Amino acid sequence: xxxxxxxxxxxxxxxxxxxxxxxxxxxxxxxxxxxxxxxxxxxxxxxxxxxxxxxxxxxxxxxxxxxxxxxxxxxxxxxxxxxxxxxxxxxxxxxxxxxxxxxxxxxxxxxxxxxxxxxxxxxxxxxxxxxxxxxxxxxxxxxxxxxxxxxxxxxxxxxxxxxxxxxxxxxxxxxxxxxxxxxxx
Numbered sequence: 001x002x003x004x005x006x007x008x009x010x011x012x013x014x015x016x017x018x019x020x021x022x023x024x025x026x027x028x029x030x031x032x033x034x035x036x037x038x039x040x041x042x043x044x045x046x047x048x049x050x051x052x053x054x055x056x057x058x059x060x061x062x063x064x065x066x067x068x069x070x071x072x073x074x075x076x077x078x079x080x081x082x083x084x085x086x087x088x089x090x091x092x093x094x095x096x097x098x099x100x101x102x103x104x105x106x107x108x109x110x111x112x113x114x115x116x117x118x119x120x121x122x123x124x125x126x127x128x129x130x131x132x133x134x135x136x137x138x139x140x141x142x143x144x145x146x147x148x149x150x151x152x153x154x155x156x157x158x159x160x161x162x163x164x165x166x167x168x169x170x171x172x173x174x175x176x177x178x179x180x181x182x183x184x185x
Contacts, residue, residue: 002049002117003139004110006129007039010143011150014128014157018150028174030071030139030142031169037075039142044119047110050088052125060096080123085113088129093176107135130158134185140183141165147176 008016009026012154013110035143038155048056058065066102084099086174094101102109105128114121114137123132132138172178 002044002114003120004114004123004132004137004145005043005120005140005142006132006138006155006175007142008038008124008126008129009028010145010156011148012145013149013151014155015150015153016156019151021153025150026144026146027037028144029173029177031173032175033071033075035171035173035179037071037078037132040075040078040082042120042121043086044117045083045113045121046079047085047121047123047128048087049125049128050086050091051124052128053084053086053088053091053094056124057096069153072109093152103107105131107131110135110137126154127156127157130154130161133158133163134161136184139185140181143180143182145178145180 009023011025012014017023017036033072046056056079059076066073080097082098083104084094084096086099087093087102087105089103107171110121110132123129123138129138164185167180168183170178
């Protein structure tokens with residue numbers, strides 16, 4: 001059975017967005033970018049909420065982005081090759097290949113997807129990840145802790161739910177980013 005992995009950039013105080021809803025504070029340096037690209041190589045399917053999907057779709061819809069560097073090109077190719085499931089009640093259609101649109105997050109359907117998948121799945125976006133955590137679907141959690149304090153907006157981890165986590169691995173980057181990999185117990 002494939003794993004469902006939650007991956008998120010997180011401020012030191014636990015948030016994924018600044019007070020304006022922006023994520024520009026989380027732009028990766030080259031070392032982090034290579035690490036994240038390598039992490040995504042093992043993933044067959046990305047599960048996204050609408051906002052994160054809109055942010056990520058440019059890796060396919062904006063050819064100039066991939067042309068900026070070899071690292072960008074590699075990431076774009078890895079991202080485009082994966083299947084995507086976008087959960088949205090407002091999108092009429094999705095502009096990227098290998099992408100299907102679902103109106104609601106269905107834990108049973110995600111369980112079935114995990115059981116049938118040959119490669120791991122990633123859930124992205126704190127709202128969608130919160131639903132997956134609450135349904136007991138998350139098998140691993142990769143947090144990229146950024147050395148910045150945002151003061152609040154959207155928490156990276158679910159509120160109102162208690163989960164015990166076991167630290168599986170950690171990595172420090174020269175930029176001050178720390179990657180922590182956990183497994184829910």
